[in-house]
Amino acid sequence: MRKKEFKKFYSELNKMENEKASQEVEEFLETMKQALSVYPKIVFRNFGTFEIKETKTRRVLDPRGSGEFIQAKPRKFVKFKMSKNLEDKLNNK
Known part of the structure; x- marks a missing residue:
């Protein structure tokens, strides 16, 4: 949707x-x-939790095809974990 x-x-x-x-x-x-x-974490009871996570610096293969490794910068992303109540409601349908 x-x-x-x-x-x-x-x-x-x-x-x-x-x-x-x-x-x-x-x-x-x-x-x-x-x-x-x-706020790094927002909790909605009976729905779920939104949390900011951050990746670490890591070595990755250069996507341009040079075959070299480059340092990938850390980045932030939002992770959602649904509550047990929501999971039960979705699975019982």
Whole structure:
């Protein structure tokens, strides 16, 4: 599901106009971005945990095909771990 489809689903689920639903979804996503930039871990009970992880510096083969190894810089990414309740709900369908 893409963001556009999610906005439409959200508007139908909450019986609201597409424009208002789109605005609410965008506000939520922006809030999540700002929260993750301040807090490394966000927990939603009965849903899951969003956590910032960071890779270490490592040697990788040069993708340009020169056959040399280069240093890959560390990078940050968001990891999501679903709660046991959500996992049970999804698996029981």
